[in-house]
Amino acid sequence: MQDEPTPTELIKAVADFLRNEITPVIKGHNAFKLRVGINALDLVTRQLTLAEGSDAAEAGRLKELLGADGPLIELNRSLSDKISKGGVDLQTPGLAEHLWQTTMDKLAVDQPNYASYKRELGNK
Amino acid sequence: MIEEQLGRCVAAWYPGATGVTGAAKLSGGASQETWTFDVVHASGNFGAILRRAPPGYGASPGRAAGLDAEATLMQLAHDAGLPSPRVMHVLKPEDDLGTGFIMQRIEGETIARKILRDEQFAKARPILARQLGRVIAGIHGLPAEKQPKLREMSATKEIADLEREYRSFDWPRPVFELALRWLRERDPGPSKEVTLVHGDFRHGNLIIGPDGVRAVLDWELAHFGDPMEDLGWICVNSWRFGEIDKPVGGFGSREELFAGYEEAGRKADPDRVMFWEVMGTLRWGIMCCGMMQRFRKGPDHSMERAMIGRRSSETEIDLLRLLAPRGG
Numbered sequence: 349m350q351d352e353p354t355p356t357e358l359i360k361a362v363a364d365f366l367r368n369e370i371t372p373v374i375k376g377h378n379a380f381k382l383r384v385g386i387n388a389l390d391l392v393t394r395q396l397t398l399a400e401g402s403d404a405a406e407a408g409r410l411k412e413l414l415g416a417d418g419p420l421i422e423l424n425r426s427l428s429d430k431i432s433k434g435g436v437d438l439q440t441p442g443l444a445e446h447l448w449q450t451t452m453d454k455l456a457v458d459q460p461n462y463a464s465y466k467r468e469l470g471n472k
Numbered sequence: 473m474i475e476e477q478l479g480r481c482v483a484a485w486y487p488g489a490t491g492v493t494g495a496a497k498l499s500g501g502a503s504q505e506t507w508t509f510d511v512v513h514a515s516g517n518f519g520a521i522l523r524r525a526p527p528g529y530g531a532s533p534g535r536a537a538g539l540d541a542e543a544t545l546m547q548l549a550h551d552a553g554l555p556s557p558r559v560m561h562v563l564k565p566e567d568d569l570g571t572g573f574i575m576q577r578i579e580g581e582t583i584a585r586k587i588l589r590d591e592q593f594a595k596a597r598p599i600l601a602r603q604l605g606r607v608i609a610g611i612h613g614l615p616a617e618k619q620p621k622l623r624e625m626s627a628t629k630e631i632a633d634l635e636r637e638y639r640s641f642d643w644p645r646p647v648f649e650l651a652l653r654w655l656r657e658r659d660p661g662p663s664k665e666v667t668l669v670h671g672d673f674r675h676g677n678l679i680i681g682p683d684g685v686r687a688v689l690d691w692e693l694a695h696f697g698d699p700m701e702d703l704g705w706i707c708v709n710s711w712r713f714g715e716i717d718k719p720v721g722g723f724g725s726r727e728e729l730f731a732g733y734e735e736a737g738r739k740a741d742p743d744r745v746m747f748w749e750v751m752g753t754l755r756w757g758i759m760c761c762g763m764m765q766r767f768r769k770g771p772d773h774s775m776e777r778a779m780i781g782r783r784s785s786e787t788e789i790d791l792l793r794l795l796a797p798r799g800g
Contacts, residue, residue, distance in 0.1 A: 384775045391782060424644040431649040438650070444796045447647055451792055454785040463714045464789045471798055 356396045363389035394457045402453035409446045474507065474569075478522065481567040482511050482574070486560070489513050492520075504539075504692075508577060519579070524563060524572025535693060541620035542691040543573040545668075548618055554610045555679075555687045578687040584675035584713045588722045596684045601724020603684050604673075604706065605732020605740075611688070612667040612699040612738060619668055625697040626662050630751060631655050634758055641761050647788040651754045654795055658747055663698035671695055673702045674711045675721055700741055703729060704748025709790040710756045750794050757787030 353361075366386050374382050403420055410423040413436070418426075430436045438444050448468075455465040479491035495509040498521075507522040525539060537545070540562065549556035557575040587593050635652055638645070671693030679687040707719045707726060715722030720729045730740035764781025766772060 384779055388779055427646045428644040428649045431646055438796050451788045455789055458782045458785045462786050463716045
């Protein structure tokens with residue numbers, strides 16, 4: 349077992365340092381790159397915090413939809429194949445809800461400030 | 473140095489030019505570069521842009537129209553009275569600058585966030601959608617006999633290209649599958665009318681001033697195809713930069729865009745435009761995935777590329793909003 353602090357705590361500490369101490373003293377193109385870098389660290393923090401729960405829920409929904417079990421990526425391959433071949437579509441009970449929930453969970457990690465995501469959070 | 477070469481080049485064809493100053497690279501990958509510089513002239517310096525493939529990079533990749541075609545199209549647009557820079561010189565071998573062209577530099581803004589938020593564009597924003605509709609109509613009406621050779625695309629070909637590229641990533645995306653299936657089922661077939669299509673008509677490729685649109689840039693993806701493609705592409709949510717209730721670039725409505733298009737004597741087909749908006753949304757999503765592939769495999773191991781890969785999910789939510797809206 350690895351000791352504390354956790355990866356989440358470490359990355360958050362680094363991101364906060366870059367944001368609060370380094371950003372004010374960097375100019376020009378490197379300031380842009382620094383912002384991208386901080387965004388990347390924040391994304392990793394969100395993924396470490398959220399992905400375990402959302403992946404488990406996604407796998408649960410996929411098992412139900414497909415009536416099969418397996419690693420998450422294989423379940424997604426199988427669903428993709430079924431959608432492509434017309435075996436399931438938006439009329440299939442649960443499919444639209446599953447795609448929406450999965451996509452919302454991706455946005456929560458990737459781009460929680462994306463305007464479409466914020467609008468849909470309000471719609472739910 | 474490039475200033476020395478450019479100075480010699482410009483002096484050879486521009487009467488009274490004695491050299492260039494302030495050359496700076498604006499953007500560039502390995503095969504294509506854009507430079508800004510000022511031509512030194514006794515009656516006053518003026519701004520110019522060099523767009524080139526450096527020596528040793530001849531053929532343009534994949535879908536690109538090629539720099540010679542870009543120069544021809546820009547000049548055609550300029551001659552037709554459309555907002556377009558004047559092409560001043562097409563590079564020759566003796567210029568020793570590679571292939572490409574030199575054009576007039578037009579002052580203004582290309583950065584969407586500034587165009588959508590800065591006070592100086594407040595008067596431009598309400599008129600832009602209609603204005604751009606007229607400009608797109610002008611592009612679609614450029615004289616066919618003067619146009620360069622370009623690839624011809626159709627909805628069917630575009631769907632196949634996108635699908636091939638998506639499959640090459642070997643990473644399952646059920647929402648993209650749904651979009652591909654939706655597109656295949658609604659493929660309108662060959663367009664009744666095939667015209668010149670700009671192919672990348674959106675923020676970033678439009679120079680905007682306080683008075684409105686000043687220039688259309690970057691004809692790299694120009695081709696012949698369904699004219700509704702350009703109208704759909706500029707409505708893709710990725711180019712609204714947060715202003716999601718204003719479908720045209722975050723500043724205007726589809727109705728205004730279509731009104732401008734029809735003022736210029738052409739007819740918009742809203743259903744077909746919507747089809748191309750879905751296609752465009754998927755296309756941008758697949759392009760984001762492509763960036764991530766290039767980050768992983770290519771020499772450009774940059775954070776920016778990697779992070780763009782994480783923006784493909786933005787197009788997934790936008791596709792769901794288009795194809796499976798939840799209401800509310």
